[in-house]
Amino acid sequence: MSMWKEMALKVMEGNQISKEEALNILNSSDKDLLEVLQGAYLIRHHYYGNKVKLNMIVNTKSGLCPENCGYCSQSSISTAPIKKYRMMDKEEILKGAERAYQLNVGTYCIVASGRGPSYNEVEQVVSAVKDIKDKYNLKVCACLGILKPDQARKLKEAGVDRYNHNLNTSENHHENITTSHSYQDRVNTVELIKETGISPCSGVIVGMKETKEDVVDMAFSLNAIDADSIPVNFLHAIDGTPLEGTHELNPRYCLKVLALMRFVNPTKEIRISGGREVNLRSLQPLGLYAANSIFVGDYLTTAGQESTADHQMLEDLGFEIEFIKETTQA
Template sequence: MTVSPSIASASRWHEMAGRVLNGEQLSREEGLAILQAPDNELLNLLAAAYEIRQRHFGNQVQLYYLKNAKSGLCPEDCGYCSQSKVSDAAIDKYVFLNEEKLIAGAKQAAESQARTYCIVASGRGPTNREVTHVANVVRKIKDEYGLHICCCLGLLKPEQALELKEAGVDRINHNLNTSRSHYDDICSTHTYQDRIDTLKVSRDAGLELCSGLIIGMGESPEDLVDVACELRELKVESLPVNFLNSIDGTPLEDQHDLDPRFCLKALCLIRMINPATEIRVAGGREINLRSMQAMSLYPANSMFVSDYLTTSGQTKEEDFAMVEDLGFEIVLMGHEHQEEATAN
């Protein structure tokens, strides 16, 4: 009896998913095979990644709401970033938002059914005064809305990480962005190891880790496998997967290497290498996944709702509809805090 190619493909990826669910780690060669899978195997690959996602997260989707607390004015030269010193992008530039505006952002997060509120600031790293400002605001947000809080403030010192933890910050975001070998092609003002060190400082302070990558910056398939494996070794709790949005005025403005099918294969790779990690489909999903956005939630179990740092996403109503159309459900914060957010 001859086995059809589609059945053989389904069996191959299903067998791989089964080994992952039994606790086996994929090899680098298997990771590369996922990225290099023919397009006609994509649906079977997504089904295999969904087996893993469903085991650990069911059909739940966690929403994140992001607030750009300090925009532009950054001394770093990250080639992808519209806020860097080498960017001519037309963006708003402002110093750290005051307490009123940050708390208003938390209210918007709650109204958007987000479980986590992300406070993000441009720059190499925060001053002690900025850390204390964030800590004071976080205490009030926790009391009023009960949101999970993730802060992305750049390179952190041990005492700064401890102050944030004591204030109630749950998680620190500091993305690796790409592999160690590719990092110097993206940024020269700080190193890959600087990023690793901040993650270690945050872990030592008792904070959860949120760290991910940007796909589409000229990296090789081997680079993607390497950074996925590095994030596995770091045991990050949350892993945002960004797809390069080539912004005019940045050094990478002419970089357009992605198609939706490759983006989905990359998400499958990251799910299979990080099976129990919350994986978030993040910046650039609307532009790069286009009509195939919803399929990203078969490997991923989290996404940002509404806008990003300096670019717009689709509306929250479109995000809600996408989750509902899949038959999935949004993970909500505590009902008592949700009722407060609606009443205020």
């Protein structure tokens, strides 16, 4: 029995791997890659079988952000030529929900740039969410930045199922990525979401000049805050941002990162997110032996793979889409 299979069986018995064991995953030889993935797949299959959850983003507000996050084309220090617009109206958000419904997407993610939403923006999202629930019965995830307690309560009352606020990187590396908010600000937002009764979604961006030890710390931090859903983004370096020209990743390392996340967070939804296409490239299908969720369609300011290609990939793997519930839509 390989050491990776043995480690997977221990995880499935309820044991947590050590940080040293986690680092061994990232440092493993490429010749052991399939065995590492087999271990991750044993855990993934134990909790999720071969089901895959589909998610889709709508970028409801683009650019105009006062923060200085080094990876983001929408930040105040970015010179990337992106579309910039204020909050979409409800009808546009509903059009995105209809598209998500047609693609058998289970979770529709309403994302807006900025440090945090205004009260008017929260009201716009609340109004849209109520209609989305009535018409499509989609699970709704909101990602609006740092929230105030009363804003979180309004989103909960409207029917928001999940709220995303990524840790993005390790506490140790955070100041190298942004100084306009603290790492603790991010943790506090996730804790507020949990207190409000909304399912917490929090993940990372890998490839931002962090160390392997930082990646291990990210995985254990997400375990500590008990995030239900963990989006794993791989940096898609955008010209005009401070991380422009950064290309540290290769597909094999990305697969090891996904395996690490599964070993450390065995019962959680691990979602392959932004940068999937440019970093995993031809090895994208292998990522789903560790992860059980992907985004379909485009991301915030970068294009994704054609949704038909995603559906074909899942069919070729023999995996099943976790379909949305039947509705009484006319």
